Each structure stands twice: as structure tokens, then as C-alpha cells.
Amino acid sequence: xxxxxxxxxxxxxxxxxxxxxxxxxxxxxxxxxxxxxxxxxxxxxxxxxxxxxxxxxxxxxxxxxxxxxxxxxxxxxxxxxxxxxxxxxxxxxxxxxxxxxxxxxxxxxxxxxxxxxxxxxxxxxxxxxxxxxxxxxxxxxxxx
DNA sequence: GCCAACGTTGGC
DNA sequence: GCCAACGTTGGC
Numbered sequence: 001x002x003x004x005x006x007x008x009x010x011x012x013x014x015x016x017x018x019x020x021x022x023x024x025x026x027x028x029x030x031x032x033x034x035x036x037x038x039x040x041x042x043x044x045x046x047x048x049x050x051x052x053x054x055x056x057x058x059x060x061x062x063x064x065x066x067x068x069x070x071x072x073x074x075x076x077x078x079x080x081x082x083x084x085x086x087x088x089x090x091x092x093x094x095x096x097x098x099x100x101x102x103x104x105x106x107x108x109x110x111x112x113x114x115x116x117x118x119x120x121x122x123x124x125x126x127x128x129x130x131x132x133x134x135x136x137x138x139x140x141x142x143x144x
Numbered sequence: 145g146c147c148a149a150c151g152t153t154g155g156c
Numbered sequence: 157g158c159c160a161a162c163g164t165t166g167g168c
Binding site for chain 1: 164165166167
Binding site: 035036037122123124125 | 148149150151
């Protein structure tokens with residue numbers, strides 16, 4: 001099983017929105033990704049993989065955990081390319097639980113153990129990898 | 145609102 | 157295939 005981190009702007013789609021959707025039994029399609037690296041990360045996801053839910057721009061903190069419940073499939077909100085092929089894809093996710101103590105970007109940057117976290121190193125990547133060690137460390141910092 | 149980092153586009 | 161110009165993201 002692999003670990004990931006997925007960004008969302010909370011004024012567009014927050015972790016509260018995510019939890020409400022899961023409570024209603026609706027999967028969230030992680031649509032709108034238009035970056036090849038991020039798409040490739042989604043293609044590499046397996047069912048049951050876990051991801052941190054990060055609030056970008058507003059809050060700038062990891063606020064919860066989500067789970068992959070459907071493998072990458074065509075993003076219905078994306079246009080086809082000039083050959084009529086699907087280029088962009090998305091996975092479906094559901095909320096698992098919030099972090100008791102959200103972990104801010106400032107805290108992450110001040111933590112030597114997390115200096116290689118892709119969230120920090122590749123700050124513009126919206127779907128990034130998290131190593132096993134980083135995942136365990138961040139869970140602990142988040143009060144789990 | 146500014147700017148750094150990075151991806152994409154288009155001219156050559 | 158290189159590189160300058162431009163657009164976008166996201167932190168500050």
C-alpha cells in the first residue's frame with residue numbers, strides 16, 4: 001500500500017465537504033487535475049491507498065485522511081485531445097477521518113524529518129507521494 | 145498583490 | 157530540439 005497527498009482549495013472543496021459527501025454515500029471524483037505528474041501519481045494508486053487531504057491557499061495545513069475507492073478513470077470534466085483520446089483521469093476517494101491536530105505547512109517546513117516531503121520540494125504538484133516514514137511521522141504529529 | 149518555480153507553447 | 161515568452165500555482 002502506498003501513501004499520497006492531495007491538495008484542495010477549501011473555498012472550492014474542503015475536507016468538511018469531503019466528509020459530508022462520504023456520509024451521504026457519494027464517492028468524490030478527484031477531477032480537474034491537469035498536470036502529467038499528478039495524473040501519473042493517480043494512475044499509480046491502488047484500491048485502499050490512503051492520502052492526506054491538504055488545504056492549499058487557505059489554511060495551508062493537512063486536515064484529514066482520505067482513501068482511494070476507485071482506480072484512475074477518465075475525467076468526465078476534461079476535453080479530449082485532437083485524436084479524440086482521453087488525456088486526463090481521476091480516482092474516486094472517500095473521507096476516512098480528520099486529523100485531531102491539523103499539521104500546518106509552517107510546521108512541516110520546520111521539521112527536519114520532513115525536509116524531503118514532495119509537498120515542500122515540489123510545491124506546485126497537486127497530487128504527490130508520501131513515504132512510509134513520512135506518513136507515520138505526519139500521523140503522529142496530527143495526533144493519531 | 146507580488147514573485148519564485150515550473151509547465152507549456154511556439155518560433156526558429 | 158532548443159529556448160524565450162508566457163501562463164499558472166501557491167506561498168508569502
